[in-house]
Amino acid sequence: MKRFLLPLAIFVGLLAFLAVGLRLNPREIPSPFIGKPAPSFKLAQLHEADKTISPQDLAGQVWILNVWASWCVSCRAEHPVLMDFARANLVPVVGLNYKDGRDDGIKWLREFGNPYVVSAFDNDGRVGIDYGVYGVPETFVVDKKGVIRMKYTGPLTREAVAEKLMPLIKELKSA
Amino acid sequence: MLALAAAAAQAKEAPPAVADPELEKRVMTLSEELRCLVCQNQTLADSHAELAVDLKNQVREKLAAGMSDKDVIDYMVERYGDFVLYRPPVKGTTWVLWFGPFLLLGGGIAMLLVKLAKRRGAEDAVPDTDLRRAASLLEGKNDTKEQA
Numbered sequence: 089m090k091r092f093l094l095p096l097a098i099f100v101g102l103l104a105f106l107a108v109g110l111r112l113n114p115r116e117i118p119s120p121f122i123g124k125p126a127p128s129f130k131l132a133q134l135h136e137a138d139k140t141i142s143p144q145d146l147a148g149q150v151w152i153l154n155v156w157a158s159w160c161v162s163c164r165a166e167h168p169v170l171m172d173f174a175r176a177n178l179v180p181v182v183g184l185n186y187k188d189g190r191d192d193g194i195k196w197l198r199e200f201g202n203p204y205v206v207s208a209f210d211n212d213g214r215v216g217i218d219y220g221v222y223g224v225p226e227t228f229v230v231d232k233k234g235v236i237r238m239k240y241t242g243p244l245t246r247e248a249v250a251e252k253l254m255p256l257i258k259e260l261k262s263a
Numbered sequence: 264m265l266a267l268a269a270a271a272a273q274a275k276e277a278p279p280a281v282a283d284p285e286l287e288k289r290v291m292t293l294s295e296e297l298r299c300l301v302c303q304n305q306t307l308a309d310s311h312a313e314l315a316v317d318l319k320n321q322v323r324e325k326l327a328a329g330m331s332d333k334d335v336i337d338y339m340v341e342r343y344g345d346f347v348l349y350r351p352p353v354k355g356t357t358w359v360l361w362f363g364p365f366l367l368l369g370g371g372i373a374m375l376l377v378k379l380a381k382r383r384g385a386e387d388a389v390p391d392t393d394l395r396r397a398a399s400l401l402e403g404k405n406d407t408k409e410q411a
Binding site: 114117118119120121187213217218219220222223 | 300301303313314317318321340341342343344346
């Protein structure tokens, strides 16, 4: 019996590693931005091309940056969640319209509703690269000092909003 | 993927900054070192995903602007983290990754050697009684064991 103990122990160890590995999401890449200042940008607004928007405009408050596009299918899945979140009026939600056509973006918002206080128009995706965007939608939580505190990759779900976003926002707002 | 395929149909690709073969070679060499974040098992050089094309253009631009290879790598790591490196860096958190396999291999070889040594020892160790019996048989005496 004793000679089987060691192989069995090794097998169980391997099993544990594989079980953990199966549960990891390879799409969730740890963001190097957490705890760092939100990259600065100055972009034209989606609706009013002659006006600009920059993270500095939102300094002093907690805000959300949501990267979206009209061509992004998952954004459509996320949209109702984002609409409800915006209706709660907790913090301003700023959109980053990523590699989209101006008309397409505006039309998409007219059709599905506009959860954003303002959307920045990132036509060539350069600001997206500065924010390390690799899959739309992505959501960033920025604190009062302009530091990124959380990044959520992929469509926001109601659970994610309730369990991850809300507690953090409450904490940051009271800070 | 679907979203990106749709994106590819829409967004236009930035034209290459210069038609400089020397620069192009550096772009390709660097792209081999960087991971495409959309198709994660491809390098930037291999991938034709929209983001990979953008990032390659970014690499080309930075190199053309006089940044060194290391500067460009740092620029990418700053935005996408160590994950963007196709070969993970050797540092505290990646020691197990880099050296774990060698440790396992070494452990395996050590175990095998110990086992083999034990087995050989077992074959060599002939009990004294058997040796004496063999010696007495060679001398032409009757087998003591049979009698006993």
